[in-house]
Amino acid sequence: MPDHDHIPIHFAPDPKPVKRHQHHHTARYFAHRVHNSLTTRLSKLVCATFLSLLAILGLITFILWLSLRPHRPRIHIHGFSVPGLGQESGFENARISFRVAVRNANQNIGIYYEDMNGSVYYRDQKIGSTPLQFPSYQGPKNTTAVDGVLSGATLTVSSQRWTEFLSDKAEGRVVFRLDLTALTRFKISSWESKRQRIHAQCDVALRPKSPSYSIAYISIPQSGQNGSSIVYSIEIENPNKDSSIYFDDIVLSFLYGNDKVGESNIGSFHEGTGKTHNFLQTVEANHGAFKPIANAISNATAELKVALMTRFRYKTWGIKSKFHGVNLQGTLPIGSDGKLAGKKKKYPIKNPSKKSLLRAKARRH
């Protein structure tokens, strides 16, 4: 049945194309499906790539921002003085000068300054303001000092403020506030930020700490030995960074029980800021009072009392305070060798403590 066979073959053109068509259709269909899945896969891929690119970009931006993030300039006060206020009538002569250090701590960012003002406040009232001369551009990692002076016309002090100031000054407790304002722009390579107003405030306090005194060494001759002069060394420390101290004469008395063993004098002197002075002194002991302590020492440990009396004034930024009087006490354990016996290296002379006052009160009741 070749014909029969043939016919279908001849007839085939119709079904064949159909078949082919069908085949084609299937192919297209598959191709379509493949294409479809390809596009989804492709779009998925593109999407994923895009998202990860975005994430990476975000991360890079974040890191860049972290490393490039502009820091505001840092401002420190390096000096503040109010000279010419010694005299009570110093109103017209009033003059405040200060120096601040402005630091651009950024690695790669420059800062433009368009305008900078320094103002001084006293008890929350502005007493003066002045424009500050500052280079208009500050490069990265640069520190520049800037000086300001307020005087005459730039200072407005009401008479009430002035009276308050004088009494605070006499007490040695004055607090000024220095205010710095500036208009700035950041510069990162060629990009410039928009204008920003910066504002810094610092309190400048004339509030000095009391100096401290301590006995670091003492030698009391033992009985039987020649002489009766006590040798001691006293350490006087000024803990202030801004205030130097003018000491009047310092009188030290050594007491055994209620009897004065000896008295010592240190002449007036000036102690600079943050300085410590050591004085090695000799006291000629009072014979009558010396014997009992010399005897006591020969036997055991004795307690020697020391009393310190002086007055001093602070000098801060050119202002001298009034005198502060002090009346201090210390207790020194003396060993049988006539030297300091306790564990401490030095013994403080200080205000009689509240505790001991309370104890004394309690005993009295």
Ligand SMILES: *[C@@H]1O[C@H](CO)[C@@H](O)[C@H](O)[C@H]1NC(C)=O
């Ligand atoms: C800081 O910048 C100022 C002004 O541009 C410049 O005069 C000074 O030399 C710089 N200082 C340093 C340490 O680079």
Ligand SMILES: *[C@@H]1O[C@H](CO)[C@@H](O)[C@H](O)[C@H]1NC(C)=O
């Ligand atoms: C500085 O002071 C002047 C005059 O009072 C004022 O016009 C200017 O806005 C001030 N600048 C800043 C940054 O505060």
Ligand SMILES: *[C@@H]1O[C@H](CO)[C@@H](O)[C@H](O)[C@H]1NC(C)=O
């Ligand atoms: C004490 O010293 C004086 C002179 O400095 C001397 O004449 C005397 O003998 C001494 N006494 C004793 C006990 O060492």
Ligand SMILES: *[C@@H]1O[C@H](CO)[C@@H](O)[C@H](O)[C@H]1NC(C)=O
């Ligand atoms: C030494 O101590 C003993 C006992 O505490 C006492 O009896 C004696 O009087 C003391 N001697 C002197 C010289 O103080």
